[in-house]
Amino acid sequence: MTLSPKRLTDALKGFLEEDLATGDLSTSALPPQLVHGDFVVKHAGVIVGQCLPDAVYQLLGPKCHYTPTVPDGTLVPQGTVIGQASGPVADLLAGERTILNLMQRMSGIATATHLAVTTLNDPSIGILDTRKTAPGLRLFDKYAVQCGGGINHRMGLYDAVMLKDNHWHLITDFPATVRRLRQLCGPTKTIEVEVATRDQLQAAIASQVDMIMIDNQTPATARAWRKIIPTSIKVEVSGGITPTKLPAYAGSGIDFISLGYLTNSVQALDIAFNLTD
Missing domain, CATH: 3.90.1170.20 (Quinolinate phosphoribosyl transferase, N-terminal domain)
Structure with missing residues (x-):
């Protein structure tokens, strides 16, 4: 951008x-x-x-x-x-x-983004930002992430689908929901699903979503879940990841790590x- x-x-x-x-x-x-x-x-x-x-x-x-x-x-x-x-x-x-x-x-x-990239020290994993930006400053915040060596996640609610915990609370038929989203959004919009349990993970895999976000899990769990996720599905990890925890994800096979603190702290x-x- x-x-x-x-x-x-x-x-x-x-x-x-x-x-x-x-x-x-x-x-x-x-x-x-x-x-x-x-x-x-x-x-x-x-x-x-x-x-x-x-x-x-x-x-x-x-x-x-x-x-x-x-x-x-x-x-x-x-x-x-x-x-x-x-x-x-x-x-x-x-x-x-x-x-x-x-x-x-x-x-x-x-500067924080640059530190995250260098601390992780794994060019196969991209550092992502989030929507946790200051109101009115998202354009500036996300440009800064790019300049620090990071990658912009979705800009807002309009350019990609992300089903999170509150969506899971409302969904009664997950496969049907994903199919409906494919129809509504078309083939160019990414569908990402946040998972916090093994059942949610299996449901996301079965529905062939574009990306799975492993939320609030240990690096060991992220590594184990990555192994059962098809390579056609990108994998993101998130949730309470601090700079000191980043090296534990190096070589894990995941594709992205999203860090809210880059823009909200x-x-x-x-x-x-x-x-x-």
């Missing part, structure tokens, strides 16, 4: 309105002048959001400019200048917090904007 210009602009307009409303009172008494500033990362991490400063500045004033010094997805050490900005001081300061809030969150997500990467003149 990419950050489409229209969706990006529409989102940023709302974010700026939230922060600025009728104007920045703090800069109202400052003399107008052109200044320069650096964006500096204060801790090592993966940088994401290099399109944001210029997109924000273009909404604030035509004299603002941003030059990134590293591309998205770059792992940088502490103290790296990741970009340089210039323009009227009022405009640069008006956009500072919106830019930093987004870049810090996105870079934090990408974000530790932002510390980035500062410092005027240089």
Whole structure:
């Protein structure tokens, strides 16, 4: 996925309105002048959001400019200048917090994703995100996962089927439900089923779903269940998987590990904007 210009602009307009409303009172008494500033990362991490400063500045004033010094997805050490900005001081300061809030969150997500990928150390298994994103920020959150080396799961309820525990609670005829979904959704929509018991696993296999999510099971159970699932069905594991648990899944034969903490427990990467003149 990419950050489409229209969706990006529409989102940023709302974010700026939230922060600025009728104007920045703090800069109202400052003399107008052109200044320069650096964006500096204060801790090592993966940088994401290099399109944001210029997109924000273009909404604030035509004299603002941003030059990134590293591309998205770059792992940088502490103290790296990741970009340089210039323009009227009022405009640069008006956009500072919106830019930093987004870049810090996105870079934090990408850094956590990169750590998960390297900790797992098995390129045959993809690290997936989830729908556990901040409302209004899914586009940004999922782009950040990609930049960190992860893979986007479904974007929303509209682009894939996932039958989970609450669906199981309501379903009385599982094979008939899967057949009906095939008719309704067509051949291009993936049908994934979350399973927590051996009976659910067998039902999902018999119905020839596209993907099975093994939920809240031990690595040993995931390995054992993978062996009885046909190779035509992709296998995902999820549920309480922390970075320290990831190595136990290496070489298991599963296809994906989904990690909700990538986007719902974000530790932002510390980035500062410092005027240089």
